[in-house]
Amino acid sequence: MAVKKLGYLGFGASDIEAWRSYATKTLGLMDAGSKRDALLLRLDSRGWRIGVHPSPKDDILYAGFEVENKADMERVAQTLEQCGVPIQRANPEELAERAVIDFVKCKDPSGVTIEIYYGASELYEVPFVSPAGVSGFITEDQGLGHYVLSVDDLEQSLDFYIRGLGMELSDIIDWQMNPEVKLQVNFLHCNRRHHTLALIQAPAPKRLHHFMLEVSSFDDVGRAYDRVIDQNQVVMTMGRHTNDHMYSFYGATPSGFAVEYGWGARTIEADWSVVRYDSISMWGHKFMGMGAA
């Protein structure tokens, strides 16, 4: 039994108003209002996809993985328990906060809260409208996007996500980040999105390296690139990745971790087999620093 897709992400942020402005004006997400001090953001018909919570942590707080129904949620919970992972049930208050029918939660080996839920809230009666004129975000069967974590123990983490959550390895990049540092990045999928999660074993100031949003057109990427250049917040220049073939750039968020903004990724097909790469990009993605944020 496997999770189907990434449904939502929760971030802790020391400056909620900076996030509100950045998420709407720069990323083009829709402000879905506040719930218990958290800023909720929409990028499609779902009631919310990203929750930004007041916290000095400025890092990922939780990731919500979607399953089809209650039976599937119980099966994933059972598998995790068989892997020795303690499972907690959500209380009514937590269910109201996430606006889902039910979820169970646990910690991944690095301490990130993972929620397995079903029954997200759809909001077709309030159409998604991007305040920055983004034509749309690619979600649906591919989920919210992807995110990349720095983990303490790669083997334990791979075991948790592959054996516990049922994800599969897409490929591996041996990334020579600079002359001194070589990192192995493991990319995992749970639907046809090339990767929903990537894991890097490396000491890092934050668990979350970046999260990725995929837009519907290359012009959406170009216009966002202009906005991020104007704000002096480019972390990596426009480029094309070797493994998912996505055209993207990276910008700094108000919490210090990065956001990847891309278009044109290839997807996992039936004849997929695991390969490895020596480089993260075919071209571009030149590191510019962590921006002004």
Ligand SMILES: [Fe+2]
């Ligand atoms: Fe990425």
